[in-house]
Structure formats: C-alpha cells, structure tokens
Amino acid sequence: MPELPEVETVRRGLLRLVQNRQIKAVELLWPKTIEGDVATILKTMVNRTIEDIDRRGKFLLFRLSGDYTLVSHLRMEGKYNTVPAGTPPEKHVCVVFHLDQATDLWYLDTRKFGRMQFVPTGMENQLVPGIKKMGPEPTESDLTTDYLAEIMAKSRKIIKPFLLDQSNLAGLGNIYVDEVLWQSKIHPEQPVNTVTLAEITVLRTNIISEIKRAIEHHGTTVHSYTNAFGEAGAFQNELQAYGRKGEPCLRCGTLMEKMKVAQRGTTYCPQCQQIHA
DNA sequence: CTGGGCTCCTGTACGC
DNA sequence: TGCGTACAGGAGCCCA
Numbered sequence: 299m300p301e302l303p304e305v306e307t308v309r310r311g312l313l314r315l316v317q318n319r320q321i322k323a324v325e326l327l328w329p330k331t332i333e334g335d336v337a338t339i340l341k342t343m344v345n346r347t348i349e350d351i352d353r354r355g356k357f358l359l360f361r362l363s364g365d366y367t368l369v370s371h372l373r374m375e376g377k378y379n380t381v382p383a384g385t386p387p388e389k390h391v392c393v394v395f396h397l398d399q400a401t402d403l404w405y406l407d408t409r410k411f412g413r414m415q416f417v418p419t420g421m422e423n424q425l426v427p428g429i430k431k432m433g434p435e436p437t438e439s440d441l442t443t444d445y446l447a448e449i450m451a452k453s454r455k456i457i458k459p460f461l462l463d464q465s466n467l468a469g470l471g472n473i474y475v476d477e478v479l480w481q482s483k484i485h486p487e488q489p490v491n492t493v494t495l496a497e498i499t500v501l502r503t504n505i506i507s508e509i510k511r512a513i514e515h516h517g518t519t520v521h522s523y524t525n526a527f528g529e530a531g532a533f534q535n536e537l538q539a540y541g542r543k544g545e546p547c548l549r550c551g552t553l554m555e556k557m558k559v560a561q562r563g564t565t566y567c568p569q570c571q572q573i574h575a
Numbered sequence: 576c577t578g579g580g581c582t583c584c585t586g587t588a589c590g591c
Numbered sequence: 592t593g594c595g596t597a598c599a600g601g602a603g604c605c606c607a
Contacts, residue, residue: 301601303597330583356601373601374584394578409584411601464602481605520577560578562600 302356302436302469303512307531309353315380320347321362329430332414339416342366343395354422355366355432355468361537365419369426370405376412379404379569406560433467436509441467449491456495458486459560460568461505469509473518473540478504478540484557485571491570511536539565544565 300308324340326332331340342483348364353359370376373529383400393405405412417425424430433449434440453460460466461475477556479486484493495499512518517518517531534541538548543556543565544551552569 299592371601374599407584408586409600411583413602459578561580565599 300356300374300376300517301471301474301512302353302509303474303533303542304385304531305358305372306353306513307517308372309351312358312378313351316397316401316403317346317350317402318347319399319403320345321395322398325394325396326392327387327394328410329409331392331405331412334415342416343368346396354390354429355435355464356471357422357426357429361419367413367417367419367422368502369417369422369429370573371413371428371516372407372529373409373411373413375408379406379408402427405535428464431465432508433465436467436469436505438506439441441502441506443499445500446502447495450493450498455490456487456559457484457490458562458564460490462562467505470505472536472562472564474505474512475541476506477537480565480567480571481508483570485573486564486566488573539567541565 321343322345324343326336326340328545329336332570340431343362343366345363346366348360349363350361350363351358356371358370358372362368381402381404383396383402387394387404387445388406390406390410391404392407392410392412395403395405397403405414415426417420422429429477434445449466450460455463461470461478462472476486478501481504482497484497484501500509512533515531515533515536518533518537539554542554545554546552547554547567547570550569551566555566556563556565556566558564
C-alpha cells in the first residue's frame with residue numbers, strides 16, 4: 299500500500315524513465331480509472347510532453363506541456379511500468395500511455411482503486427478535493443510544532459484516525475502510523491486533545507524522520523506491492539511495529555498485540571503504549 | 576464534529 | 592482438492 303515514501307520512490311523512478319517523453323496516444327482499459335470527460339481527456343493528452351513529475355502527499359502530478367497536469371493517486375496497489383511499444387497488456391493494466399521512442403507506459407492496478415484526473419496545471423489545488431483540503435507535508439519546514447499542537451488541541455478524535463486523515467497532515471498511511479505511534483509510545487486510541495505537548499514534539503520528530511528514512515530506503519515493500527524500477531523498497535526490514543503481532547516489542551520485550559482501530563488493523567505494544575488521562 | 580458502515584476491487588489465507 | 596468466507600485497506604460517501 300503506497301504511502302508517501304512509496305509514492306516518492308515511484309516519482310523518482312518514473313522521472314528517470316519518462317521525463318521529456320511525448321504522449322502519442324492513450325488507451326483506457328478500465329474506464330473508471332480516469333475521472334471526468336474521458337473522450338476529451340484522452341484526446342487532449344495526445345502530443346503533450348511529460349515535462350516533470352511532482353508529488354503532493356500521496357498524489358503524483360504529471361506536468362504536461364501546455365500547462366496541463368495528470369493527477370494520479372495509486373490508492374492501494376497502483377503501479378507504473380514501462381515496456382517496449384506494443385507489448386500486450388498484462389492482466390491488471392488499466393491505462394496504456396503510448397510514448398515516443400517506442401515505449402509504452404502502463405498503469406497497473408490489481409484492485410482498481412486508483413484514480414486519475416486531468417486538470418489545468420495549478421488548478422489541482424482547487425479541482426482535486428483530496429489536494430484542496432490536504433494538510434502540510436511531513437517535513438521539518440512544513441509540519442511545524444505550533445500547527446500540530448493547534449489542530450490537536452481542537453480535535454476530539456483518537457490519534458490513529460487523526461493521523462490517517464490527510465487533511466490534518468499529508469502522507470501517512472496505516473503502516474507508518476503504527477510505526478510512529480510505537481516510536482512515540484502513544485496508544486493508537488489516545489484522544490488527540492489529551493496528547494501532551496512533550497508527546498506532540500516527539501511525535502512530530504518521529505513522523506518527519508520516519509518518512510525521510512523510509513524514502514532513503516525506497517519505501518516499504520509489503521504483500522503484492524513492488525515498484526517497477528528495479529529498486530524494490532527495503533524499508534520493510536526496518537519496521538518496528540507493523541506486522542509484528544505476537545513478536546516481542548523491540549523496546550521492552552512484551553508481545554505485540556493487534557486490534558482494530560477505526561476499521562484498520564493496528565499493531566502496538568500494550569506495555570509501552572498505554573492510554574493516559 | 577464524530578464515529579460507524581459501506582463502496583470500490585481482487586488476491587490470498589484459512590476453515591472444513 | 593475445492594469451496595465458501597474473511598480479510599487486506601485509501602478515501603469518499605451517507606447516515607445517525
């Protein structure tokens with residue numbers, strides 16, 4: 299499941315493969331993947347060049363010539379891959395971009411949750427709801443302690459769903475939330491407005507460093523998710539909480555437990571992570 | 576504002 | 592072996 303580090307890894311890999319490539323034609327094999335007036339969108343993409351690829355949270359932003367942007371969210375299992383032109387699409391290919399230099403770019407998506415939108419460049423901030431209301435990137439400069447303390451004081455949610463909500467801050471998904479909560483010794487069901495300033499400070503530091511470290515490891519490869527660029531993520535070897543149910547906590551040795559929090563599988567240490575008043 | 580449930584999808588794991 | 596079922600989950604939606 300791509301979270302910010304995985305999407306960033308895809309962005310970097312894709313940039314090397316398709317920057318300055320021209321789109322000659324686009325085939326949509328799974329109609330729901332592209333939202334909007336599909337016929338017009340497919341036509342409008344033709345003859346544009348992929349000038350750059352940006353990222354906002356978990357969204358990829360393909361910057362096309364003529365000031366258009368293809369916004370792509372991978373959701374659970376979306377992937378990109380390049381193949382020689384004319385290669386018969388594999389089972390889960392949803393979109394084929396026929397590029398110049400005899401290259402096809404595939405968008406594959408096993409569960410078909412991923413979505414794309416096509417907007418004038420800059421308008422993604424207005425026209426893509428998920429981007430419009432997205433919180434700050436989890437970086438030293440964007441995610442300030444003041445901001446975090448302020449929105450946390452006002453929230454009446456519990457911490458795990460709060461951190462998963464992209465409108466609070468961008469980029470975290472189920473895996474990294476479990477990781478940073480374990481690192482910060484915060485129970486996943488701790489009410490947000492009861493987290494102390496000291497805990498918020500630690501949490502913020504852990505979020506920023508965890509995301510940075512995961513990017514350096516090219517993200518996490520779990521289950522069926524692998525990126526297509528010959529640099530399968532290695533961060534799964536670094537995980538300290540996620541997937542460690544029944545194994546000893548790396549800090550105190552207590553067996554890690556798993557429970558449901560807001561419908562999400564959640565692994566935590568019942569000793570280190572306790573709810574406080 | 577909040578939580579809960581449902582939807583989209585398919586592959587995998589598990590019980591019998 | 593095979594079949595039914597539970598589960599995995601990002602994000603948007605509706606409802607209470």
